[in-house]
Amino acid sequence: KVVFEGDSDPVLSRQVTSSVVKICSVLQGELRHAVEVDEWADLLVIVGAMSAEGFTQRLHQFPAGQLLVVSGDRPTIQLPALEHGVRVLVVTGGYELSPGLLQLAKLNSVTVICSGYDTATTTMRIKSARRIDSAVQFDCMTLPATLPVADARKLVERSRQKLFPVLDDHGKLLGVISKSDLSNPPKPKLILVDHNELSQAVTGADEADIVEVLDHHRLGGNLRSDQPIRFVNEPVGSTCTLVARQFRAAGIDPTPNIALCMASGIISDTLNLRSPTTTDVDRDILKWLSSFANVELEQFAKEFFEVGSALRSQSAGAVVREDCKEFVDRGQRFSISQIEEIGFELFWERSGELHEALVELTRERKLDFSLLLVTDIISNGSLLLMSSEPAFWEEINFPCLERHLYKLEGVVSRKKQLLPLLSKLLQNASSPSETE
Missing domain, CATH: 3.40.1390.20 (HprK N-terminal domain-like)
Incomplete structure (x- = not known):
């Protein structure tokens, strides 16, 4: 040409x-x-x-x-x-x-x-x-690198252009694709880690070739695969436990940085082994990682939670989106966000704006309701803030502190305590009333 x-x-x-x-x-x-x-x-x-x-x-x-x-x-x-x-x-x-x-x-x-x-x-x-x-064609169609393949295919099919420059966010050329490249593009290979539902996966996951799942959550969603895949789902406190165990099984000693990274995941997910989700496998793996991390993990955990306060460093919108998981149960679409804090002082200062952020999140993602679980790692209890109370919530047995806010004594796990509680309430609400 x-x-x-x-x-x-x-x-x-x-x-x-x-x-x-x-x-x-x-x-x-x-x-x-x-x-x-x-x-x-x-x-x-x-x-x-x-x-x-x-x-x-x-x-x-x-x-x-x-x-x-x-x-x-x-x-x-x-x-x-x-x-x-x-x-x-x-x-x-x-x-x-x-x-x-x-x-x-x-x-x-x-x-x-x-x-x-x-x-x-x-x-x-x-x-x-x-x-x-x-030889340069100045008036040409370009494609952003983040454009989904399906959308790119629709655009190029309507164009007489043969080659299409692909640009990054700064307009820098990353490469060139042709119409034939998009006619039957190879699917990217994807491993789902710490989740097994497409609703929680990265954008475009539904177009990828999912080859493995490594997770510790309940099964849910509509995950499908064309071929048998490796699916590891175990009731441990952290997916980092499963990742580190694969290191050990393969005879690979992690570097200090990688070991500390995996240890941080276990410490965070299990509230430093205090969460009811903690298993002996988590304790064993964390002890194994400590031999490579080159730090004293107990002191590290204390500093980790002190500096990791989302309420101290982030906007309300970022707080409710940082660790947010979406679920569908008996026709109800909802999200549960969770943050760990040392005490509830910062929460009380920002409860109003946090509630507004939950309402906005619910509207933005077209959910029925949204929840924020604020866990105090010292007292092993949580406060639950809701965008609104659905009808089935009347059966809750935890005290209401004020509108949209409940005290959940002893509840620190979204996966093992709060989600099963919600599922039970939804199940009871959807069951036909018993006649005497």
Whole structure:
């Protein structure tokens, strides 16, 4: 496309915008006579590959001052070209123009170049002597790198463009795709870690090839696979426990940074092994990781929770979205967010704006209701803030502190305590009333 632009047009297919100097350079040729070699012009390339009579007829179809004739050692072609006064004559195959014909070229101000390449190669190289701006398409469709493949396919199908630049958020070129690339694109391979529902997965997960699941939550959603996959789902306190166990099973010692990262996940998920979700497997793996982490984990855990206060460092909107999981149970779509704090002082200061953020989250994601579980890791209890109380919530047995706010003594786990409680309330609400 760039070199052979306009192949379907009899004039554009011959046209090369270049200069004699540039053409001579790409041919690695030698000038035998030079006229205005630095001037850029629209030249029309004609290859003298036909009979002398046919060639002479072809010459008169185009302006002599624009013609560039490519010829081998064929004086019967060279002579009419020089007599016609073409702009450039290129002699191929390493041949030279005869002294008489060279004299005629000088008389008629015809530039003569000798090329060591054969005629076909010479012609192709001349075509590549164009300026880049003549090959650039300035008005073209570009695609953002974050665009889903399905959406990109719809866009390119309606375009006559053949190649599509892919840009990042700053307009930097990342690559180029064609229509054929999108006709049957390979699916990216994806492993779901710490979740097994597509509603909680990254954007585009429904178009990926899910090859493995590593999780410790309840089964839910509509996850499907075309082939059998490795599915690890165990009732441990943290998915980091499962990841670290794979390190140990494979005989791989984690680096101090990786070990501390996995230990942090276990400490966070199990509230430093105090959560009811904690298992002996978590305790065993955390002890194993401590031998690689190069820190005293008990002191690290204390500092971890002190500096990790979401209420101290984030906006209300960020707080309710940071660790937010969506669920569907008996026709109800809802979310549960959870944060861990040391005490509830910061919560009381921001309870109003947190409730507004929950209401906005519910509206934004088209949920029936949203919950925020604020857990005090010292007292092992939580406060539950709700966007609104659904009808089934009347059966709750925990004290209501104020509208939309409940005290859940002893409840610290979203997965093992709060979610089962909600499921039971929903089940009771959907069951037919018993008659006495």
